Amino acid sequence: MADKTDKxxxxxxxxxxxxxxxxxxxxxxxxxxxxxxxxNPNDAIPPRLTESMLYSLRAGGKRLRPALCLAxxxxxGIHPEKALPMAMSIEFMHTASLIHDDLPCMDDDDYRRxxxxxxxxxxxxxxxxxxxxLMIWSLGYSLSRLAHLGIPNDRVVRAVNILxxxxxxxxxxxxxxxxxxxxxxxxxxxxxxxxxxxKTAALIRAALVSGAMLxxxxxxxxxxxxxxxxxxxxxxxxxxxxxxxxxxxxELGKTPKKDEAQNKMxxxxxxxxxxxxxxxxxESEKAERSLEQLFPEGDLLMDLARxxxxxxx
Amino acid sequence: MADKTDKxxxxxxxxxxxxxxxxxxxxxxxxxxxxxxxxNPNDAIPPRLTESMLYSLRAGGKRLRPALCLAxxxxxGIHPEKALPMAMSIEFMHTASLIHDDLPCMDDDDYRRxxxxxxxxxxxxxxxxxxxxLMIWSLGYSLSRLAHLGIPNDRVVRAVNILxxxxxxxxxxxxxxxxxxxxxxxxxxxxxxxxxxxKTAALIRAALVSGAMLxxxxxxxxxxxxxxxxxxxxxxxxxxxxxxxxxxxxELGKTPKKDEAQNKMxxxxxxxxxxxxxxxxxESEKAERSLEQLFPEGDLLMDLARxxxxxxx
Numbered sequence: 001m002a003d004k005t006d007k008x009x010x011x012x013x014x015x016x017x018x019x020x021x022x023x024x025x026x027x028x029x030x031x032x033x034x035x036x037x038x039x040n041p042n043d044a045i046p047p048r049l050t051e052s053m054l055y056s057l058r059a060g061g062k063r064l065r066p067a068l069c070l071a072x073x074x075x076x077g078i079h080p081e082k083a084l085p086m087a088m089s090i091e092f093m094h095t096a097s098l099i100h101d102d103l104p105c106m107d108d109d110d111y112r113r114x115x116x117x118x119x120x121x122x123x124x125x126x127x128x129x130x131x132x133x134l135m136i137w138s139l140g141y142s143l144s145r146l147a148h149l150g151i152p153n154d155r156v157v158r159a160v161n162i163l164x165x166x167x168x169x170x171x172x173x174x175x176x177x178x179x180x181x182x183x184x185x186x187x188x189x190x191x192x193x194x195x196x197x198x199k200t201a202a203l204i205r206a207a208l209v210s211g212a213m214l215x216x217x218x219x220x221x222x223x224x225x226x227x228x229x230x231x232x233x234x235x236x237x238x239x240x241x242x243x244x245x246x247x248x249x250x251e252l253g254k255t256p257k258k259d260e261a262q263n264k265m266x267x268x269x270x271x272x273x274x275x276x277x278x279x280x281x282x283e284s285e286k287a288e289r290s291l292e293q294l295f296p297e298g299d300l301l302m303d304l305a306r307x308x309x310x311x312x313x
Numbered sequence: 314m315a316d317k318t319d320k321x322x323x324x325x326x327x328x329x330x331x332x333x334x335x336x337x338x339x340x341x342x343x344x345x346x347x348x349x350x351x352x353n354p355n356d357a358i359p360p361r362l363t364e365s366m367l368y369s370l371r372a373g374g375k376r377l378r379p380a381l382c383l384a385x386x387x388x389x390g391i392h393p394e395k396a397l398p399m400a401m402s403i404e405f406m407h408t409a410s411l412i413h414d415d416l417p418c419m420d421d422d423d424y425r426r427x428x429x430x431x432x433x434x435x436x437x438x439x440x441x442x443x444x445x446x447l448m449i450w451s452l453g454y455s456l457s458r459l460a461h462l463g464i465p466n467d468r469v470v471r472a473v474n475i476l477x478x479x480x481x482x483x484x485x486x487x488x489x490x491x492x493x494x495x496x497x498x499x500x501x502x503x504x505x506x507x508x509x510x511x512k513t514a515a516l517i518r519a520a521l522v523s524g525a526m527l528x529x530x531x532x533x534x535x536x537x538x539x540x541x542x543x544x545x546x547x548x549x550x551x552x553x554x555x556x557x558x559x560x561x562x563x564e565l566g567k568t569p570k571k572d573e574a575q576n577k578m579x580x581x582x583x584x585x586x587x588x589x590x591x592x593x594x595x596e597s598e599k600a601e602r603s604l605e606q607l608f609p610e611g612d613l614l615m616d617l618a619r620x621x622x623x624x625x626x
Contacts, residue, residue, distance in 0.1 A: 044483040049490045053482065093449075100445060105416075105437035124418035125493050128441070132413060133486035135445060136406075139452040140477025143470050153466040157456050164453025169366065170357040173446035177362040180438050 018303035019062075025300075026067035026080060033084045034058070034091070052122040052130035056095050059113045065090045065204060068232075069211035071301060072225055075294075076215030078151070083211050085145035086159060089138045090207045093167050096134035097176075097203075099127055106180065107262070113253040139164055151214050159210040166206030175199025179264065188270045193234070195265065200240070201233025208232075224294050231287035232305050238280040239311045241266035242273065284309035331616035332375075338613075339380035339393060346397045347371070347404070365435040365443040369408050372426045378517060379404045381545075382524035384614060385538055388607075389528030391464075396524050398458035399472060402451045403520045406480045409447035410489075410516075412440055419493065420575070426566040452477055464527050472523040479519030488512025492577065501583045506547070508578065513553070514546025521545075537607050544600035545618050551593040552624045554579035555586065597622030 038058060041050045066087035073083035102109040102117040103124060109117050119127035139160055146156045165171060175198030178191075186194070208229040212222055243252060244259045245268055259266045267276040287305035295302060351371060354363045379400035386396035415422040415430040416437060422430050432440035452473055459469045478484060488511030491504075499507070521542040525535055556565060557572045558581055572579045580589040600618035608615060 042483065044487070046482075046487050046490045046494075048494050049482055049487055097445075100441060103418075103441065105418075105441055123494075126490065128413060128416065128418060129486050129490050129493075131445075132410075132448060133482040135448050136452070136477055136481040136486065139449070140474050140481060143474040143477060147467075147470065153470050154460075156470055157460060157466050161453050161456040164449055164456065168449040168453060169359075169362055169446040170355065173442050173449065174357070174359050174362055177359045177439065177442050180442075181359075181361050181436075 018300060018307040021300050022064075022067050022071065022304055023062070026070040026074075027063040029080060030063050030066040030070060030084065030087050030091070033088065037088070048122070048126060049130060049133060052118060052126050053095075053134055055121060056099050056112075056118050056130065057091065057134075059115055061113060063091065064236075065094050065207040068204065068229075068301075069207040072208040072211035073214050075299075075301075076212045076217045076221065078211075078214045082146075082149040082151065083214055085142045085149070086163075086210050086214060087207075089142040089160070089163055090203070090210070092134045092138035092141060093163060093172075094203060096131040096138065097167070097172055099131040099134070101176070103127060106176075107258065109254060109258070111249075111254045114250070135167070138167075146214070155214055159213040162210045162213065163206050166202040171198055171202035171206075175202065188265055192265055192267050192270045196234055196237035196267070197230070200237040201230050204233035204236060205229025221294060224290055227290035228287050228301065228305070231283045231290060232308065235280050235283035235287060235305065235309050238267045238276055238283060239309060241268045242276050242280065243311070244268070245273065280309045331613060331620040334613050335377075335380050335384065335617055336375070339383040339387075340376040342393060343376050343379040343383060343397065343400050343404070346401065350401070361435070361439060362443060362446060365431060365439050366408075366447055368434060369412050369425075369431050369443065370404065370447075372428055374426060376404065377549075378407050378520040381517065381542075381614075382520040385521040385524035386527050388612075388614075389525045389530045389534065391524075391527045395459075395462040395464065396527055398455045398462070399476075399523050399527060400520075402455040402473070402476055403516070403523070405447045405451035405454060406476060406485075407516060409444040409451065410480070410485055412444040412447070414489070416440060419489075420571065422567060422571070424562075424567045427563070448480070451480075459527070468527055472526040475523045475526065476519050479515040484511055484515035484519075485513075488515065501578055505578055505580050505583045509547055509550035509580070510543070513550040514543050517546035517549060518542025534607060537603055540603035541600050541614065541618070544596045544603060545621065548593050548596035548600060548618065548622050551580045551589055551596060552622065554581045555589050555593065556624070557581070558586065593622045 034057065038054050041047075041054075069087040069090050070080040070083050073086070074080050098112060099118045101107050102112055103119055110120055111117060117127075118130060122130065142160050142163075143156065146159070147153055167173065175195055178195045179199055205226060206229070208225045209222060212225045241259065244256055244266065247256055249256055258264075259269070267279060271279060284305045288302045291299060291302050347370065351367050354360075354367075382400040382403050383393040383396050386399070387393050411425060412431045414420050415425055416432055423433055424430060430440075431443060435443070455473050455476075456469065459472070460466055480486065488508055491508045492512055518539060519542070521538045522535060525538045554572065557569055557579065560569055562569055571577075572582070580592060584592060597618045601615045604612055604615050
């Protein structure tokens with residue numbers, strides 16, 4: 001907290017602080033909700049399927065997406081408790097995509113968050129079905145709960161639809177296709193933005209926009225969260241690409257240098273390491289500025305954008 | 314049409330007629346809708362992903378599920394045209410499940426509807442993602458369209474949620490897990506009902522119930538469609554199990570005797586062929602009776618239930 005005027009960005013203390021605050025205020029209550037959910041499994045679901053889904057849901061991670069969803073909801077007048085199902089939907093979808101990404105026919109990863117991947121523990125068939133089940137449940141989970149918490153149905157429809165769009169063929173799934181089934185004639189420097197925009201930024205943006213949408217807010221406010229989410233998501237992906245070449249297996253929780261080994265197009269392969277670092281900072285600054293008109297005196301989400309970019313440094 | 318009084322069920326002419334009528338009245342307009350959809354692909358979707366999704370969507374089939382959805386909607390006061398997005402959601406979900414079922418880590422099938430399976434044409438990675446994209450889009454497709462057609466949002470939320478439940482971990486995906494990851498101690502004769510109820514009947518029932526739900530109907534009416542769907546779905550699965558051992562590759566459009574080769578639990582393995590035929594008829598009669606109070610003078614859907622059971626004879 002000492003160093004707020006440092007022109008080169010937040011100090012290490014500040015960096016910890018924005019992520020820690022988000023974690024304490026939003027990721028922690030989400031984690032508690034997830035724990036309660038895990039301890040009361042639905043008897044109508046085959047136990048092995050529950051086990052496989054919970055294995056990946058509980059494998060940890062920073063809960064960044066659900067935390068962003070709750071934070072946006074609160075800033076739009078919705079108590080985080082009422083947005084928990086939406087945050088859960090986001091986390092279901094994210095987890096499902098990780099399970100499928102790790103499958104042998106995709107990235108073929110043995111480790112994720114320092115644990116064996118889902119198919120390594122449960123086999124490919126169950127891992128595929130656990131991912132399918134989470135994707136489908138993701139959207140129904142909010143549909144069946146938000147109205148009971150007092151969210152009007154027109155907002156429920158819009159918010160859940162935002163998630164479906166972000167995760168489906170124009171969003172996350174489409175981005176995965178671009179990432180793995182490379183046929184574009186586009187210059188690499190533009191193409192990596194398109195991949196990251198669909199593969200990563202769309203779901204991070206949907207976490208924010210769907211949370212914000214639960215409140216009664218004007219479209220101009222929604223647009224601010226939309227822009228913030230886009231740039232935050234891009235910054236996040238650029239940093240991920242940087243860490244893939246600079247971090248160790250322990251720091252990363254998964255196999256490093258996978259992108260290079262699989263000849264994937266990344267911000268580092270397209271721009272080089274130094275320029276990628278600059279771009280991460282640029283996107284995080286754009287994210288920060290997207291919220292300036294809503295929070296002229298600053299906000300945790302604005303601090304967060306800057307600190308995320310510094311993960312990679 | 315000559316033989317209406319035959320106590321052993323509908324004659325061959327009648328059989329054709331119920332399926333043909335359903336096809337003409339409901340499957341045909343759905344097919345036209347799907348054709349128009351296919352001819353106007355969304356530019357924001359990577360072309361290879363569109364190609365892979367459309368390959369399986371357009372591979373044919375009887376369009377039984379979307380036709381049932383439109384038929385139920387019309388019987389509940391909703392013009393079929395307004396229910397087309399719901400029917401499309403059902404078909405997206407069904408198609409996605411077929412793509413994933415055929416993958417090497419699942420049933421490992423090379424042919425479906427007499428054509429090479431999706432992964433045989435597009436590779437496993439793209440087939441997996443096409444399935445994912447269709448599952449996610451399935452739910453969003455109706456969310457983003459039904460309200461514009463004048464369906465109130467509370468009905469939209471309920472209907473789409475019904476589909477999510479039917480396809481997710483307590484429904485189709487759960488049934489697939491039971492089918493492939495056999496760990497139950499349950500007696501085989503009960504277990505096959507549970508598998509079929511989740512794997513097959515849930516989605517067929519959801520097609521009917523979600524269509525009916527778009528209208529303004531009492532819960533008692535909804536319950537009739539619910540029961541009809543359950544029994545129709547079970548009859549359908551029993552007949553499928555029968556055909557797997559009695560039909561040729563050409564008749565089936567896929568590899569026959571797969572269930573036996575994969576040592577799967579089926580109605581034929583659990584009950585024997587003759588008893589399975591009797592059970593198919595029993596379920597179809599239960600389906601028929603479920604609609605008696607709504608249609609004391611009979612209805613196409615009631616005729617259909619009987620004729621479906623005769624597919625296996």
